[in-house]
Amino acid sequence: MNFQLDNQKTRTLKHSTSSSSLLSRTRKLSSELKIYRPLKRSTSLSYRTNIPKTTTINTSNSTTIKTNIPKSNSFRELPTPTSPSSSYGKRLTRRFKSLRKISINTVSSSSTLSNISSPIFDPNINNETIISPPSSPSQSIPSPKISYNEDLIITDNEDEFDSSFSSISRDTSFNTSHSSISSCESSPIKSKAVFTDYTLRQLKVTTNSDDLLTLNTYSTITSFSTSSKIFEIPEILEIILRYVSINNNENNSIEPKMYRRPPLSYNHSLLMYGKNNGEKIWERTVSEGINYKETSGNKTLYNCLLVNKQWNYQINQILNENLIFNNDEKFEKFTSNKLHYKDNVNEIIEPISINLNKIKSPKSIYEIFENKLSSRRLEKIEYYICSNFLPSINLISNNLKKLVLPGCKILNDDNLKNLISKSPNLIHLDIRACDSITDSSIYFIANNCSKLELLNCGRHKRGELISDISIGLIAKNCPIKTIGLAGCGISDWSIWELALHCGSTLERLSINYCWKLTDVGICKVIKAKLIEKLSVLEIRGIQINNIEDLVNWRIRKLNEENFKVLIEACERIDLMINEFESKINYENNLKLMNDLTNWINNNENDNDINFRSFLNNHYIE
Amino acid sequence: MDEQDHSSHRNKNNITLKVGLIGDAQVGKTSLMVKYVENCFDEVYTQTLGVNFMERTINIKNTEITFSIWDLGGESEFTNMLPLVATDAVAILFMFDLSRKSTLNSIKDWYRQTRGFNRTAIPFLVGTKYDVFIELPIEEQDQITKQAKKYASAMNAPLIFSSTSASINIQKIFKIVISKAFDLRLKIPEITNTGEPILLYQDI
Structure with missing residues (x-):
């Protein structure tokens, strides 16, 4: 040619x-x-x-x-x-x-x-x-x-x-x-x-x-009859697709995991991270604030939806296990969308977890959403800062283990008690920044949830609504591992109650801005070795002055158990801790230098031969 | 006060000091290292191929001092591994054979090269095979001693004559390393006379 x-x-x-x-x-x-x-x-x-x-x-x-x-x-x-x-x-x-x-x-x-x-x-x-x-x-x-x-x-x-x-x-x-x-x-x-x-x-x-997967799916569409039989066995297909979906779920952690709380001021940042890093970290804190991670779902999973009916069905089952929404648009689209359920419009989704993040859709839309759901398998309900609606009582069952409703403004004692009364197996309850919750709810929780391991009722406003009465009962009745009491009106008595009843389980304790606390509480409790499992202690903005016990505790943990304890404090307390630590270090170093000087000047630990005796022997020979 | 004492008592310190051994072939770098770490001496010469590494830990009350000793093969083909030995070292022992003058002369070159990789390490000038050295005629001993002193003062380094086979001044080298590293007062008497195993570490 x-x-x-x-x-x-x-x-x-x-x-x-x-x-x-x-x-x-x-x-x-x-x-x-x-x-x-x-x-x-x-x-x-x-x-x-x-x-x-x-x-x-x-x-x-x-x-x-x-x-x-x-x-x-x-x-x-x-x-x-x-x-x-x-x-x-x-x-x-x-x-x-x-x-x-x-x-x-x-x-x-x-x-x-x-x-x-x-x-x-x-x-x-x-x-x-x-x-x-x-x-x-x-x-x-x-x-x-x-x-x-x-x-x-x-x-x-x-x-x-x-x-x-x-x-x-x-x-x-x-x-x-x-x-x-x-x-x-x-x-x-x-x-x-x-x-x-x-x-x-x-x-x-x-x-x-990736190519492999697209190739895989593509070829299955075009020549399904010739594809391996294993793709036609639902059980095996499910296992394969679940494996594909693992990555998908990993990407969906909505609240970023924080290793440390952000510093409160420039000087505080320097105290926390030292001169070199402190500056950078403070700049980053100022510019970014707390940024919530955008979910970037695994595209391959969505590609799998297009393979054939069977795949589509399986993937939908998997996707529907964890309902995650980050913006109103997607949420409303899902709510109004009946495309996937053409065959069976009335099909009920049975999710394991529902995760809504800052959804501002009106209550009416939420109700449509909820009507699609069944509580049969539901274990986790997480609504972050969703102020317009609450999970209805229909979603709550004995299976519910995790209830997370931070920043929910319409949550009040009556609502919460209603929800709690139907979920006795609750392990994880997060009601941060729900300002209208009072002692009455917490008291009710203490009496109803005997398995509760995590309770967070930290708040900025109206801390006086939560006091010793309820927290004391929580300490007595629940095997608490993590408790967040930031800004609550508790006194040292609650700390002692927690230490005495939950001392063997307590791992994380946050008592930031609890204005009633004094040295008699946390410092003495730690000195008395009542909460030995504690690994994170948050003590920002509380009126304690005697930080020696805390520092000694931290040093002891590190030396004896090689266990690193994190103390999150404010500038004032960090400054005291730093001063005390450098004092300890100075004394320690002084002692070390003394020991070393003594050792190097001690001739007894020496294997060296005295050269004079060596020379004598040598010349005699 | 009582409490603070209590806590500092429990403080455990771990200190690691890296020490590099550098010098011509067959001066006894590996022997010195083995002698210090295992307290044994082998007459048979084994050429070091590349770099040798050994550790010795000394417990002083609550403190663990670990000497990690790096020994560079003396042949010129291993010079490219010098950075491995020199970087991050607290002290570098420049070693020469007291019975071979040429090994002392090449210290100049070793020193210059090593300084290129590590400017902060404390230099030491260590003469080895003192037991052979005393067999030499007095004039020769005197000449070598004088030259070694000259080198030591130029390098601003402690000067130590040692014998691995006779266990002379081996432990003292590492005691001086500690005293120089932490700036501690050492009261070991200096030895300055020709014919004796020189030990100079003050006012260098």
């Missing part, structure tokens, strides 16, 4: 896009070929290995061609053919024709990329090698990402090949990537003898895991 003589030294076959006779051939071939198996990367590696490899390929007439992969060295040592000989051309053509007849019996799962046929080599023809990747029929076959180097030459036209072999041009601009395979209607032929500088390294088949 468009073969031209360009250079006698480098002869290449130019890629031409169509040839009717060839097209029909390939069509036939492709129909025989059940599934396309793309080149694997390792095949390109195998060129470079020096071990000759034998590849067996079944032809349609059930004869077997045995081919050897020659040593790669021989490639480079090949003499460049100076001029094309006609016999060479004919041989090549014959070879080409025989390749046309090859049908590769590769019936296997579409998803497996592992068994991939290797190219054919024939070293028997005068150091000339013909390499042929398997044919790639164009229709209904996923195109693998195969990027050929420009030196890779693909010929289409065998009719013209015979006559015009001598007029082969080197086409440098031919650079096939994905399209090359899909548009190529025939088996590509490469001849090493034809282009000597071709290094096989340049043949790359890129298959990363």
Whole structure:
């Protein structure tokens, strides 16, 4: 077609896009070929290995061609053919024709990329090698990402090949990537003898895991009948898809995990992180504030929705287990959307967790949302700063373990008591910044939730509503591990109650801005070793002065148990802690230096021989 | 007051001091390290290929001092591993063979190269094989001693003559390392006379 003589030294076959006779051939071939198996990367590696490899390929007439992969060295040592000989051309053509007849019996799962046929080599023809990747029929076959180097030459036209072999041009601009395979209607032929500088390294088949998955799903759509049976067994499919969904869930932590609370001021930052880091961290704190992480769901999971009905159903089941919404738009879309439930409009979703973050939709929309849900499996309800609605009593069941409603302005004692009365197995209750909750609710919780391990009722406003009466009862009745009492009107008595009743379980204690607390509380409790499991203590803005006990406790934990304790404090307390610590360090170092000086000046611990006795002995000899 | 004493008592200190051994081949760097760490001496010479590393921990009351000793092979082909030994070292012992003058002369070169990687390490000039040294004629001993003193003062380094096989001044080297590292007062008497195992660490 468009073969031209360009250079006698480098002869290449130019890629031409169509040839009717060839097209029909390939069509036939492709129909025989059940599934396309793309080149694997390792095949390109195998060129470079020096071990000759034998590849067996079944032809349609059930004869077997045995081919050897020659040593790669021989490639480079090949003499460049100076001029094309006609016999060479004919041989090549014959070879080409025989390749046309090859049908590769590769019936296997579409998803497996592992068994991939290797190219054919024939070293028997005068150091000339013909390499042929398997044919790639164009229709209904996923195109693998195969990027050929420009030196890779693909010929289409065998009719013209015979006559015009001598007029082969080197086409440098031919650079096939994905399209090359899909548009190529025939088996590509490469001849090493034809282009000597071709290094096989340049043949790359890129298959990363994403491609694998898209390829996988795509091929399942197009040729589902040929796909592995395991994709038709719902139980196994579910396991596979759940595995895919693991990443999806990991990305969905809405509230960022904080290792430390942000510093309160520039000086405080310096105290907390030292001179070098303190400045940077303060700048970051000022510029960013607390940023909530945008959820970036795993796209692959959504791709899986498009595979087929069965996949769609399974994925929906998985997605519906954890309902997570970060903005009104998505929430309302979900609420109004009935597309997925065409078959069964009344289908009820049975989520395990519901997670709403700053949803400001009106109550009416929320009610529609809730009507779709069943409480049968519901274990976690987390509504962050959703002021317009509350979880209704219908969602609450014995299964509920986690109830998180921070910043819910409409939550009051009556509502909360209603919810709590139906959830006796609650473990995790977070009612931060719910200002209208009073002692009465907490008292009720203490009496109803005997398994409660985490309670957070920290607040900025109206701290006087929560006092010793309720917290004392919580300490008595619940196996508290974490308690947040920031800004509550509790006194030292509550701290003692907590220490005495929950001392063996308490791990995290926050008593920031509890204005009634004094040294008699937390400091003495810690000195008395009543809460030995405590690892995080937050004491911002409380009126304590005797921090020696806290510092000694921290040092003791580190030295004796190698257990790092975090004390989060405000600037005033941090300053005191720092001063005391440097005082301790100074004394410690002084002592250390004394010890060392004594040791180095002590001759008894010395194995050295006195040189005088050595010299005496020496001269006597 | 009583309480503070109580807490500081419990304070455990772990200190690690990295010490590099540098010098010509066959001066006895590995021998010195093995002698200090394991208190044994082997007459057979084993060439160090690359870098050797050993640790010795000393317990002093509540303090653990760990000497991590890095020993660089003396052949010139291992000079490219010098940064490994020199960086972060608290002290670097420049070692030469008291019975071979040429090894003392090459200290200049070692010192210059090492300084390029570590400007803060405390340099030490350590003469080895003192037991062989005393066999030499007095004039030669005198000449070597004088030159070593000259080098030591130029390097601003303590000068120690030692013998690994006879256990002379081995422990003292590391005691001086501690005293220099923490700036502590050391009362070990200095030895200055020719023919004696020189021990100079003050006013250098």
